Amino acid sequence: MKLGIRILLGYFLIVGLAGVFIQRVFLAEVKPAVRQAMEDTLVDTANILAELAADDMKQDHIADGNFARRVREYAHRGVDAKIWSFRKTTLDYRIYVTDLNGIVLFDSTGRAVGQDYSRRNDVYLTLQGSYGVRSTRDIDSDERSTVMHVAAPIIDNGKMIGVLTVAKPNNTLQPAISQSEKTILRWGALLLFLSLAVGLAVTLWIGRSLGALQRYARAVTAGERVQPPVNGASEIVELGQALESMRQKLEGKQYVEHYIHSLTHEMKSPLAAIQGAAELLDENLPDAQRRRFAHNIRSQSQRLAELIEKMLALAAIEHRQTLEKVVTIDLGELLDEVINLLEPRLQRTGISVRRDIYPPGSALQPRIRGEVFLLRQALINLLDNAIDFSPPDSVIVIKSDFSLPGTVKLSVRDSGLGIPAYALTRVFERFYSLPRPGSTEKSTGLGLCFVQQVAELHHGQISLRNCGDGGAEAQLSLPADPG
Template identity: 55%
Template sequence: MRIGLRIFFGFFLIVGLATVLTLRVFVQEVKPGVRQAMEDTLIDTAHVLAALAADDMQAGRIADGDFARRMAALREAPVNADVWGLHKDSIGYRVYVTDAGGIVRYDSTGTDVGRDYSRWNDVYLTLRGQYGARSTRSDPEDEASTVMYVAAPIRDGDRIIGALTVAKPNAAMAPFIARSQHRILLYGGLLIGTACVIGLACTLWLVHGLRRLRGYARAVAAGERAEMPLRGTSELAELGRAVQGMRERLEDKQYVEHYIHTLTHEMKSPLAAIGGAAELLQEDMPAADRERFVANIRAQSGRLETMIRKLLALAEVEQRQRLETREPVQLGALLARLCAELEPRARHRGVALRLQAPPGPDVVAGDPFLLRQAIANLLENAIDFAPQDSDIAVALERRGAQLAITVADHGPGIPDYALPRVFERFYSLPRPRGADKSTGLGLCFAREVAALHHGSVRLANRPGGGALAELELPAD
């Protein structure tokens, strides 16, 4: 299972269980809570009515006195109330009064007058000075038919002369209980839904960051130029910076080791030539031979100097992950200047440079110095391989959102075995007319510059003979 699903399901499980347990407790507590509140109200009501009924009870007219008449009028009085969205149009109390022996002397419903209630808890306990209450089913087969009875003593001074009981069906509170439970479940569902959305958003954020970090790590492992994608102060960004720091340290170590190995390998040949010529110069020899060996030392020294200079430039470019500054560069004007600068070298080799740069937008955003060096390397390669009395076609054209620079010569082309390796560091093919091989760093430099500018460079054989180099860059 993917880490994103694990995180989401784990979050959902924890939040879901916590919410379900909380809702269950709330729902289970609603009914007893409402009934406790109702019982508290019945206690207050019973004591108030008991105080109002005391005079009639003492006078022996509880069944037909002022208390009975007022209670009868109260049952007939209209009620029009809205309680939390529920309409109430009648009084739901039942009131009965018993004497000191527990015999019913008044019943607001008129049904149980004269009956013996002395054994019911509400009457029995109240007549003995205790708190009397009970909950009894009106229908023994129906659990929902329970009625709550709460009694209060009727006193004559300190003597208890009767008990007044107020009764109210628990079913009267059922709509309020159901409404409260419905609202709790509704908000609980919204809470779970919101928690799921938040959990999903957090999971997606975390997974997105991990995927970007994974993509960065894979690009680094593949040796690609990649920029650390995470910013800020989050833990993922800190992890990304730690990975980046580790990468840079490892790359620096490997880079130095690799360059030392390749540089020493490439320097063996010119150093051996210089050493051999120096040993021969210690002997007596004709002036012509001496001049030839001196020229050889100068040529090999120049080759070493060029190699070191280009290697330093390539190392600087390869270590960059992005361009620090970008500015508009007009490729048409840049090509014209380069062709003018390289024209003497081309003429010396009997080659003509033909530039085709049609008018139109030709601006890219980048480093003008690096672009100049990269394009110069492509042009110099073409000049070195072009046959005498031929020309090199240099063109600038727009390809959608890209600007393409092409350099085409009529030379021998690239052998099939060399095509996959032409952009390798220090890889170089023999030059025509017995010229020395190059440092093998120019095309590698051009590739790195193209990558820094989010472009590409290609080298291939032309169908009609010769080589074709293409440098594509995003137009600004």
């Protein structure tokens, strides 16, 4: 399982459990809080009614006096009140009064007159001088039928003469409780959704940053030119930069070691030829042999100079990750410049160049974006290679292809014998070279490798193939200028 998915699932689990826990805590506190508020109200109500009932209780008219009449009238009052989001249409207080023995003398519902309530906590505790309260089910099997009873002593001249109890069903609070629960659940669900959305966004952000770092690491492993990630979590960006720095140091060390080894190996052959020819020149030789050995020294020295020059150029480009001086380039003009530079070689060999790089049906030259110097050197190497393998008095054909949108494909085709099958997969290797026709000497083996590096640096490609009717064709693909 991917790290991003693990982070997301872990975050979902933590937020989900936290949300459920918080909601349960809130819901568990709603009912007690509402009932506490109701009990507080019942305490005030019971005490004020106890004061109002004191005169009738003292005169033994509690069942038929003014207090009883007013309470009965209260029970028959109509009410239609909108309390916040729910409507109240009934009056729910039950009021009863007991004497000092706990016998019910008055009941607003009329159902308990004469009964002994002395063992009921509201009456019993009040008669004992304590706070009297109880919550009892009206129906034993129905938990929702609980009724809260709050009692207050009836006092006359500092002495208790009775107990007044106010009762109210707890289920009358259910609309308020239900509304509170709905509100809590609704806002809890919204907050949970927002938390999960934020978690998803953060996880995707971190996952994208890790993905960029992972792609960078894979590209480095594959030897591709790539920059470390610059967007995303700062720690991941710093890690990418640290990896890039480490990669450059390691590659630099390995690169130097590899190049020193390769350079010394490739220099052995021309140096040995120069040394051998120089030793022979010390002897008395005929003029013809002397001239031949002197020519060998010059040619091997030239090969050695080319080898060093091209290795320095290749080393410079292989360590570059991006282009520096990017401009719009007219490919036709650049190709004309390259042909002019190689005109002396072309004239010596009698080879001509036929170029056709205009887009079909258009008079405009193809344009690309890149570095002029690098692309000029790449084209010189391609044309040089084509000249080396072309027979005298032949034609090199340069064409362009615009069949792929956004890409200019330049092909350079010679009229030689083609590339041996065993060499097709190795022509772009560093120092790999084939003998030139009519000569036993090889090139430096760095030209096509340099062209490949230039193509990759421009986000293009280079390929080499044999043509069916003879000769070899190099195809250089480069991104076209979007303008």
